[in-house]
Amino acid sequence: MLDELEIIPVDLLAPYSSQVNDDLQEKWDQLQDAELSTNEFSFYTSVASVYSSKIEGEDIELDSYIKHKRFGIEFLPDYTKKIDDLYSAYDFAKVNQIKTDNIAKAHQLLSKHIVAKNYQGKFRNHNMYVSTPDGRIEYVAVSPIKLAKEMEKLHHDLTLLLKARLNIKEIFFFASMIHLVFVKIHPFNDGNGRTGRLLEKWFLSEKLGDKAWFVQSEKMYYENHQTYYQNLRVLGLEYEELDYTKALSFLLMLPKAL
Secondary structure, three states: OHHHOOOOOOOOHHHHHHHOOOOHHHHHHOOOOOOOOOOOOOHHHHHHHHHHHHHOOOOOOHHHHHHHHHHOOOOOHHHHHHHHHHHHHHHHHHOOOOOHHHHHHHHHHHOOOOOOHHHOOOOOOOOOEEEOOOOOEEEEOOOHHHHHHHHHHHHHHHHHHHHOOOOHHHHHHHHHHHHHHHHHHOOOOOOHHHHHHHHHHHHHHHHHOHHHHHOOHHHHHHHOHHHHHHHHHOOOOEHHHOOHHHOHHHHOOHHHHO
């Protein structure tokens, strides 16, 4: 099956598996929801939404957001609206399967206050550059001419992987690879990072169940965001020249969230 994958590389699977601790399943089994969660409120979805947003520069604190989401304390709408949108996208993913239309819908939900309405859930139609805060280009994404084809390859691979029998190390490996390949394609005008991190957890939930939503991966990425971005940059400056053999450091981050 793995030799049928079209865009997700598997060369690093063996070294990855040898470096991930064998207690991964044990740590997974110990995951449980927070006491603060209710039928209407998820503590860990709040954690995911806040920290994934903070990675993108949003000025939001977890304590304030929990007061807003769990206890109904009002803040200025601009303070919470993007995080509320992302929370809605996580809720959508919890009850829907990963497929092309649903990924678009998740982006539509999380980008309501990020991009113009006609770009919500729609692929970009122009070149995309990722720049540093001082204005230097650090990455050139796939051209819009090739974008749809690259996303078709990713959806093909997702379909295969969702049907495949994988052990827990393989599942974590491919969850991170899906995250990585997606953000390197960078299919949307904005919200790619948020969507990629959601996809990673979404895949874990499809393969391993609802405990996936308790994994604090977004918080771990934020607390190590300089390393997170460095591990993304090291693959190369341009999409056509990406070297996925340099991705091991990125892939090994997710298991640390346990």
